[in-house]
Amino acid sequence: MKTESLGVGAIGTGGFGLFALQQFLQIPGVKLVGIAGTLREAALAMSRRFGVPDLVEVDALLASPEVDLVYIATPPFLHYPQARAALLAGKHVLCEKPLAMTVEQADDLLALAQERDLLCVANLMQRYNPLYEATRDLVASGVLGACLHGWFENYASDEGLGVDHWFWDREKSGGIFIEHGVHFFDLFEGWLGEGTVVAAQRVLRPGSDIEEQVQCTVRHASGPLVNYYHGFTQPSRLDRQEFRLLFEHGEITLEEWVPVRARIRAAVDEAQTRTLMELFPGSRLDVLKTFGGRDRAARGRFKELDIYQQIEMQHALGDDKQRRYCELLRSLFADQLAWLRDRNHVRKITERNGRDSVALAAIATQLATS
Incomplete structure (x- = not known):
């Protein structure tokens, strides 16, 4: 990653993706460089808001040398395959919760991220x-x-x-x-x-x-x-x-x-x-x-x-509540960016939070449905 700037590529262009990106991009040195989304009104609204005119396919976004970090705001069943593809492409990942649908998927993402010295966190901003x-x-x-x-x-x-x-x-x-x-x-x-x-x-x-x-x-x-x-x-x-x-x-x-x-x-x-x-x-x-x-x-x-x-x-x-929510999103993103620039920085949320919260949720789901 270029230490002076961070190029963000967004996957998923619903209303929440636009809301969160408006907070992340207020952090100095962060710039939106690409959007992968369908030609729905929400995607077009995001394009108009940030002045990124070309909506591309996910593969094209991941191949872009301008993209350092991929922000994933798609429905949960897409989080694991999209996060995994981003890590394999050498991109850092910030994913909306949950990090994955199963603890096995989360463990796979964490192993990939550690192996490649990449960020892979869920947006657990509480x-x-x-x-x-x-x-x-x-x-x-x-x-x-x-x-x-x-x-x-x-x-x-x-x-x-x-x-x-x-x-x-x-x-x-x-x-x-x-x-x-x-x-x-x-x-x-x-x-x-x-x-x-x-x-x-x-x-x-x-x-x-x-x-x-x-x-x-x-x-x-x-x-x-x-x-x-x-x-x-x-x-x-x-x-x-x-x-x-x-x-x-x-x-x-x-x-x-x-x-x-x-x-x-x-x-x-x-x-x-x-x-x-x-x-x-x-x-x-x-x-x-x-x-x-x-x-x-x-x-x-x-x-x-x-x-x-x-x-x-x-x-x-x-x-x-909404004003506080905005502040928490900015704080989470600034914390992760500080770690990207200095691996000695101690984060409040790490990869383990995304993994461990999924592990509890998966067991609760199993017990509730058995």
């Missing part, structure tokens, strides 16, 4: 969120005691997913865990350590073989069981998501699938209150109850606790 980092530090600090349990509830809209959309075709999407769930498997593994799927179920839409709801339970390395639910059933105006972690004497709730708000409820002493405010600076702190004398003594899990006050904290990043 770990670039300041709220991801603050929550990770909350878990690590032990300020609320051990993390005991977690939930992720995704009440998602299917309003834009017509009956013929590839999302419902498991041969093309892999199913909800693989197409969508990888984001959240990766996020919780960053908080709680490696996960093992212990149970999974699914619900079919009445009168059809459409998988519309899935859930699973994952035991994470640090001990907690986490329940994951995804249902694509809602009108868009009811779409909402919620993350929750329960601790020994408190809990945190994050809102939106790209979290932008956090609420912490806890029973804490004076020093623990100070630590929480340092972890989530700028939060609004409401003191709901105070305790003195003998009333400070409490117990939980056979442990003696000293509790000065019961609090609720509200923490907001000040941005809406």
Whole structure:
């Protein structure tokens, strides 16, 4: 790769590809040099937006000496063959999630990338969120005691997913865990350590073989069981998501699938209150109850606790979800570009994230459908 510039070739020209590229190309030294796509309106919109007039076939794009990195934004069943072809052509790869449809495919891509010293990452941008980092530090600090349990509830809209959309075709999407769930498997593994799927179920839409709801339970390395639910059933105006972690004497709730708000409820002493405010600076702190004398003594899990006050904290990043999403995409791309320019750079997301999230999703899918 030319260290002073990076030529990007895009495969897949749907609406999301255009959205993401508008973020990636804001990073200094990055230029779009080619688009492989059909003559659909979305492809023409991308061509008009970036001034790349010639839409070429994938093989022509991969053969171009101007292309250093290939960005893949096609449906999931195309990710593996297109990423593999790009790596064989000597191109770096940034792929929309999932990295592949199976862990065997992901392992093959990682082996190729390592052999050729190439980038091959999935766009799992959640770990670039300041709220991801603050929550990770909350878990690590032990300020609320051990993390005991977690939930992720995704009440998602299917309003834009017509009956013929590839999302419902498991041969093309892999199913909800693989197409969508990888984001959240990766996020919780960053908080709680490696996960093992212990149970999974699914619900079919009445009168059809459409998988519309899935859930699973994952035991994470640090001990907690986490329940994951995804249902694509809602009108868009009811779409909402919620993350929750329960601790020994408190809990945190994050809102939106790209979290932008956090609420912490806890029973804490004076020093623990100070630590929480340092972890989530700028939060609004409401003191709901105070305790003195003998009333400070409490117990939980056979442990003696000293509790000065019961609090609720509200923490907001000040941005809406879409604005935050844009920022995370820019951060992910800048991080990967830094690694391309200096192999000593430590990335927040590596090839392993794409692979390991697919591995969890594949096991959950197997258990849910067996």
